[in-house]
Amino acid sequence: MPMDDYNQFVEKIRKKTGIDLSLYKEAQMKRRLTSLRDKRNFKTFNDYFESMTKDQELFEEFLQRMTINVSEFFRNPQRWDVLETVILPRLMKESSKLKVWSAACSTGEEPYSLVMLLRKYLSDRQFDVTATDLDQSILDRAIKGFYPERSIKDVPKDMLTKYFHIDKMGYKVTDDVKNQIRFRRHNLLADSYDKGFDLIVCRNVMIYFTEQAKEEIYMNFSRALKPGGVLFVGSTEQIFNPQRFGLEAEQTFFYKKIKEV
Ligand SMILES: C[S@@+](CC[C@H](N)C(=O)[O-])C[C@H]1O[C@@H](n2cnc3c(N)ncnc32)[C@H](O)[C@@H]1O
Known part of the structure; x- marks a missing residue:
């Protein structure tokens, strides 16, 4: 046919x-x-x-x-509170240098939020953030780090003054935050995955994939995590039966790697 x-x-x-x-x-x-x-x-x-x-x-x-590119700094702030108060303290105890991946990072709000949060507790040498997306033009915007008012609505006041240059046109992320991130192109459905991550943040992209594609990606994420490492997913993206992927829910929307798959 x-x-x-x-x-x-x-x-x-x-x-x-x-x-x-x-x-x-x-x-x-x-x-x-x-x-x-x-x-x-x-x-x-x-x-x-x-x-x-x-x-x-x-x-x-x-x-x-x-590729739908909507993003925000500290998107769904309650989840970032859980990250800060429950997940990160454990990860910091278990690892002397945190290896973090913001996958499908869109225009950069998510990896920049991660750096701003990690800097509250760690020196720049104690963590490493990679940020990837499928779309190079989106990554170019992420690297510029320039945002309108609506994307920064959930940035805490102290971080806003510390990490942004503010002018009439908008909000620009400071170079010291930018320099903490390696941006590169990566297709979650086709490219190989790096290994040894303490934390993978992948939010609001799995919703677009078929069940079969999701299963493969979750398996790849699990293999990319260290034992005890965490996958942080979007607020509509709870994983059904995470044990299949060697993961267990540590908190809602946070999955800890419990065994190799
Ligand atoms: C809605 S944004 C999510 C941004 C951010 N993670 C958040 O939650 O705010 C979805 C992103 O997924 C990216 N994307 C779509 N398909 C992808 C793929 N196969 N591999 C990597 N990124 C992909 C898009 O380019 C887009 O930037």
């Missing part, structure tokens, strides 16, 4: 970019991309793809739409 227009598009995107749209929930993804295709006046996904290969802007727009 010949593949339909959308599935052909999925296949061509995979060949061109290595991004496998079939691992994202189909109804949601198809709806978002159909509305974008219609907005740009293409009748078929085939025509849309052909134009994309010649027009970089069209391609970038597609990338931006397929």
Whole structure:
């Protein structure tokens, strides 16, 4: 049976970019991309793809739409309180240097929040933060570290004065915070995972993936954690039956690695 227009598009995107749209929930993804295709006046996904290969802007727009980039500093503040008061004290006791990964970090609010929090308790030499995302243009924005008022609403006052230059245009993260983070491109669905993490923060991206893709990613995260290391997930992303991945819930939304898988 010949593949339909959308599935052909999925296949061509995979060949061109290595991004496998079939691992994202189909109804949601198809709806978002159909509305974008219609907005740009293409009748078929085939025509849309052909134009994309010649027009970089069209391609970038597609990338931006397929990856939803909304983020905030200290998103869901109660969870960050748990991180600060329960999870971090244990991790700091068990490890002399914390290796931290903010996966699918979008425009950088999450890894910058991590650095600001860790600096309350540790010197810069006692922790290391890597921040990754699929989308290079988003990472470029993260590296600039420039934010509008709405993203900083949950930043504590003392951190705001300590870690931001404030002007009429917005809020810019200071260089000492920026220098603590290594930003790099990483596709959770295709690239290999580094190892030995004390803490992996991966929030508000798993919701877009199929069950099969999620299972693989959780397995990879578990293998990337040290024994006793923690995976911090988004507020709608509780893991069903975490023991399958060698994890157990230490707190709601925080999973501790209890065995190798
Ligand atoms: C909604 S943002 C989440 C940002 C941040 N973690 C938070 O919770 O505020 C989702 C991010 O996932 C990224 N993303 C989507 N698919 C990805 C993949 N396969 N690998 C890595 N990142 C991906 C997107 O580019 C986007 O920046």
